[in-house]
Amino acid sequence: MxxxxxxxxxxxxxxxxxxxxxxxxxxxxxxxxxxxxxxxxxxxxxxxxxxxxxxxxxxxxxxxxxxxxxxxxxxxxxxxxxxxxxxxxxxxxxxxxxxxxxxxxxxxxxxxxxxxxxxxxxxxxxxxxxxxxxxxxxxxxxxxxxxxxxxxxxxxxxxxxxxxxRYARGTGAFHVEDTCNGCGLCARNCPAHTISLKDGKPVWAKKCFQCLRCINECPQRAIEYGKATKTRGRYTFEKNGNID
Ligand SMILES: Cc1cc2nc3c(=O)[nH]c(=O)nc-3n(C[C@H](O)[C@H](O)[C@H](O)COP(=O)(O)O)c2cc1C
Ligand code: SF4
Ligand code: SF4
Structure with missing residues (x-):
């Protein structure tokens, strides 16, 4: 197993x-x-x-x-x-x-x-x-x-x-852009059950695992973390790791 x-x-x-x-x-x-x-x-x-x-x-x-x-x-x-x-x-x-x-x-x-x-x-x-x-x-x-x-x-x-x-697993810097279409994938797939949808947009509870699935997986690329992620790409094995 x-x-x-x-x-x-x-x-x-x-x-x-x-x-x-x-x-x-x-x-x-x-x-x-x-x-x-x-x-x-x-x-x-x-x-x-x-x-x-x-x-x-x-x-x-x-x-x-x-x-x-x-x-x-x-x-x-x-x-x-x-x-x-x-x-x-x-x-x-x-x-x-x-x-x-x-x-x-x-x-x-x-x-x-x-x-x-x-x-x-x-x-x-x-x-x-x-x-x-x-x-x-x-x-x-x-x-x-x-x-x-x-x-x-x-x-x-x-x-x-x-x-x-102790200090870096807060979710305060996550936010969502207008391109979010409210599909709910981020909320459904969060392994910490930290995300819920409010008025059709994701909101984060205070602390999470920091697995970064939500930000990397969003199909609309609508999630950012502070300002730094605006200019960066996104990675998931499913989308970027298929090398065959
Ligand atoms: C919160 C966080 C911390 C990380 N810290 C390290 C690290 O200390 N050393 C490292 O080599 N990679 C680090 N990484 C990169 C991941 O370990 C690496 O990309 C991993 O393969 C992701 O696996 P997953 O796709 O199964 O989530 C970190 C990633 C995250 C999200
Ligand atoms: S996965 Fe992206 S588009 Fe879908 S609800 Fe979450 S932030 Fe919005
Ligand atoms: S980083 Fe991972 S654990 Fe944290 S809110 Fe996003 S999907 Fe959930």
Whole structure:
């Protein structure tokens, strides 16, 4: 059984690729009504994006509900470039046999420019290759730690990640432009259930996961975050990651 959390599709794609190679099933943790019975599972996997050099809060919350079994446990994080000690932080609460990172297209549109199409293509081609290696190692039950931690990894995962969760997950800067047609997709798809429609336009409750699905996925490109996102592109795996 492979569980995943994904804002913009990278981690969903990686989980589904692994599930295909391992003849396993990939389940979205944000859609789970209840935890399936895991007692007979030979392997349990977890795939998620890195947020400020740490695992997203809903992922940490989810793993606390996982029973301790004899299954081989592995985790794969997807990140734009560096995961810091995200996997070490995860391992403190969920004992994993193997940890990996996959460098994937950056979706952090509120903080930086996004990758161009050439970079997206290169990252996905490299990730496809890495996923095949990961699947072989999981089948062989190898214990592996192959994570692109980057510099000052410990500091980023402790200090900066704490700051992110404490101060940067407010929704105050999200706003909607007149091009919004009230389709409601952002509200329906928000994994934190933070968005509702008021007079046909989205409004945000105070805090969210910062998965950036709403801003990246809006078909009208009507959502902005402060002023910085006006000149930036948008990224979802579905729209930009199809390199075939
Ligand atoms: C709030 C937030 C914080 C992020 N922080 C990092 C980071 O610390 N390091 C990194 O390499 N990428 C970072 N990213 C980029 C994502 O981890 C990366 O694009 C990931 O593959 C997105 O996965 P998803 O499409 O499954 O949501 C961040 C993205 C978001 C939305
Ligand atoms: S997805 Fe975009 S167009 Fe649809 S309601 Fe949300 S902001 Fe408006
Ligand atoms: S409000 Fe937007 S960024 Fe926040 S959790 Fe919902 S979809 Fe993700």
């Amino acid at each position: 492979i569980f995943y959390f994904s804002g913009t599709g990278n981690s969903r794609w990686a989980a589904q690729q692994l599930a295909t190679l391992l003849e396993d099933t990939a389940l979205d943790i944000s859609q789970l009504r209840q935890l399936p019975d895991l007692t007979a599972q030979l392997q349990i996997g977890l795939v998620f994006p890195v947020y400020a050099w740490g695992p997203p809060e809903p992922v940490l919350h989810f793993v606390k509900s996982l029973p301790r079994t004899k299954a081989f446990c592995f985790a794969v994080c997807t990140c734009g470039s560096q995961a810091g000690h995200a996997m070490k932080k995860l391992a403190q609460i969920w004992p994993v046999n193997s940890s990996y990172s996959l460098v994937m297209p950056n979706n952090y549109v509120i903080g930086s420019d996004l990758d161009d199409q050439q970079t997206i293509r290169c990252k996905i081609l490299a990730a496809q290759k890495e996923i095949k290696s990961i699947a072989i190692e999981i089948r062989e039950r190898k214990s592996v730690y192959r994570v692109a931690e980057g510099s000052l990894a410990g500091l980023k995962t402790t200090v900066v990640n704490y700051g992110f969760n």
